[in-house]
Amino acid sequence: MRTGSQAALEREVDDVARALHRRGAVAESIALLRGALARxxxxxSSRQLLEAALAGGPLGAPSTTVELGYELVDAWIRRGMLVEAxxxxxxxxxxxxxxxxxWANLLGELLAPVPVDADDSLRAMYTELVTGGASVALTLLEERERQAPPMPAWAGRxxxxxxWMLLDNAEVLDATDGPDATAPSELAAVLGVVLKRGLLAGRAAVSELAARTPADRDAARTLAALDVLVASVEEEAQRVGASTKTMPMVGLTAALLQLRMGNLREAMALLERRADDSPDGARARRLLEEVDVLSRVLEGQPATQDEELSRETTQLGPLFDEPTLDQRLDRQDTSSAHIVLPDDAEPSGRLTLVEIGRGEGRTVEQSSADQQAxxxxxxxxxDEAEQVYRGLLALFPHRVEWGRRADELRRQRLRQSAPDGVLVRAIRPIK
Amino acid sequence: MIPRVSRPPAPGWTLPPTTETDGRALVLYVDVDDGSFRETAERLRAAYNVIRAQKDREACDAIRMYHQHLVAVLLDVDMPGSILDGILLTRILRGRVPEMGVPPFARNLPELDVPIVLVTGSESYAHEDMRRYGGDRLMQKPVEIHKLTLALTDWHLARR
Structure with missing residues (x-):
């Protein structure tokens, strides 16, 4: 199931593709849609538009007014949508x-194909760059930088x-970019700095406001939420920095990188995926609560839903409580166990879903689709197994284990394509 | 010299890092016009090593020598002074010309699995025509790095 933010982003991309197509920039419109689909x-809907464009047909008018400006380019770059930008x-x-x-020339340099004889990790980096995985590409390059032989100069560049694009500029102050006058409240306007310049800059701005208005409970609660998130990002950075092992750039690590960059929607989407029964579930839920506070404030709602909740969420316990194995097993949901069987009546091996009712005990049926994968x-x-899992996940979004398996396979694929493991440290220590 | 960015490209951005680059992806540029080659090579050099052939025969030699390292071939549409123009050379490279119609120097060229970009200084050619002949893109001279990279990215993504 697609989240609201994913659907909104898809609409935005589709509208820009339509706008470009109407201006006669057909090749760019096609490249935009291909970039979006690779990501x-x-x-x-993007796929339908791409097929229409390739067939030479019109794409129609944008569904909303699209402002094709630097702001949109900037936002897309920060989201890692480099091809689209x-x-x-x-x-x-x-x-x-x-x-x-x-700006275009810098992107043109960054996204240029790697030399044919580039090593596997640099080729994997290129693939990530052009498929929306800019942050993974960054970690691949950082990992490669630590290995011998030294990286070629173009890779260092x-x-x-x-x-520079993903980290430095998430935290710089734009002198011409003051608080948003259309924000629903002063606190929301100040907190908007998070979205523009990253978590640390946002915390500094809210801290200043909270000091100025000590009686403002919403500002205090927002600052508390930011403190928790910053502490978590820093702790993750230290953990990852101290590790000599290759770390996967997925799950909480990826969510915390997005948080650091101020991409709240992306961070929420990643945290929601980890908030069910994953080993990091408790931590993800705690972080999600704090990000939710920021989202409410940005929408002009109170930071504190009620006194009790406020007390509960501001007196935070350790963030890294991991559930015991027993707790994890107890939480395992067998109520929605499904079995997927090939339907002989259907052509080309289509799969049919059969509900087998509430599961008993801890037995979960292994589906035939799982087995096929x-x-x-x-x-x-x-690659094909991952696609099977992703297809299943699209049909049954509640089966988080399929998502995890797909992610595992993706990591496995990338490890195979680069020696010594390449999915790596995600977050550099914050100074 | 690589063109330096003298100021932030957008509000709120710091200056980008500057480093001389080396070992970049290899591109063959076929054009008899010195000025056009110089300008294009200068624009592309931040991410591409541009090697040049002036005429058709030289282009075929370069393709034989470098085909395993090329990421793209850029051909002038007109190629004055050559037997083959860019369109005919494209059709040969894509295997669309019977051997008896191919001049000896252009026979038995290695298979070239990279995008072919036709370049021109004229407004009279259409992108769709170039595609019909087996070209992947038509671009105006001098070629901009961002336009070439977008075309190559699109080509790679289309083959995934």
């Missing part, structure tokens, strides 16, 4: 103006560019 293949610049006059052209894994066809 998230489940966008059905480049297509937007190339398909409009933005890319030919002096400022936009410089891309690492610097990527750090695992059979692909045993044959080394990880």
């Amino acid at each position: 998230d293949g489940s966008q059905a 480049l297509a937007l610049l190339g398909g409009t006059a933005l890319g030919s103006r002096e400022k936009g052209r410089e 891309r690492l610097a560019l990527l750090r 695992e059979a692909l894994v045993s044959e080394g066809r990880l």
Whole structure:
């Protein structure tokens, strides 16, 4: 199931593609849609638009007014939508103006194909870059930088560019960019700094407001939420920095990177996926509560829902409480166990869902689709197995274990494509 | 020299890092016009090593020599002074010309699995025509790095 923010982003991308197409920038419109689908293949409407564009048909008018400006390019870059941002610049006059052209050229350099003889980790980095995995690409480059032989100069330059785009500029202050006058409250306007410049800058801004208005409970609660999130990001950075092992750039690690960059929606989406029965579930839920406080404030709602909740959430216990194995097993949901059987009546092996009722005890049926996917894994066809799991997950979003398995397979694939493991440290220590 | 960015490209951005680059992806540029080559090479050099052939025969030699390392081939549509123009060379490279119609120097070229971008200084060619002949994109000279990269990215994503 797609979240509201994913659907909104998909609409935005589709509308920009339509706008570019109407301006005659057909190639850029197609590249934009291909970039979006490479990032998230489940966008059905984008796929339809791409097919229409490839067939030479019209794409229709945008469903809303789309402002094709630097702000949108900036927002897309911060989300790691680098191909889409480049297509937007190339398909409009933005890319030919002096400022936009410089920006386009930097993206053109960053996204350029790697040399044919580049090593596997750098090739994996390129794949991530053009498929929406900019933060993974960054970690791949950082990991590669620590290995021998030394990285070629062009790769070092891309690492610097990527750090600059994803990290440095998430935290810089724009002198011309004051508080949002249209924000629903002063606190919301100040907190908007998080979205523009990252978590640390946002915390500093809210801290200043809270000091100025000590009686404002919402400001105090918001600051408390920011403190928790910043502490968690810093703790993760230290944990990862201290580890000599390769760390997966998924789950909480990825969520915390998004948080640091101020991408609250992306962080929430990642945390929600971990908040069920994953080993990190308790921590994810705690973080989610704090991010939810920020979201409420940004929408002009009170930070504190009621006194009791406020007390509960501001007196925080350890963030890293992990459930015991028994707790995890007890939480395992067998009530919605399904079995997926091939339907002989259907052509081409379509799968039919059969509800087998509330599960008893801890027995969970292994579905035939699982088995098929695992059979692909045993044959080394990880890519196809991952696709099977992702397809199943799209049909049954509550089966989080399929999502986890798909993520595992993706990591496994990337490890295979790069020696010594490449999915790596995600967050650099905060100074 | 790589063109330096003298100021932030957008509000709120710091200056980008500057590093001389090396070992970049290899691109073959076929054009007899020195000025056009210089300008394009200068624009692309931040991310691409541009090697040049002036005429058709030289282009075929370069393809034989470098085909395993190329990430793209850029051909002038007109190629004045050559037997083959960019369109015919594209069709040969895509295997669309019977051998008897191919001049000896262009026979038995290695299979080239990279995008072919046709470049022109004229407004009279259409992108769709170039596609019909087996080209992947038509671009105006001098070629901009962001336009080439977007075209190559699109080509890669289409093949995933």
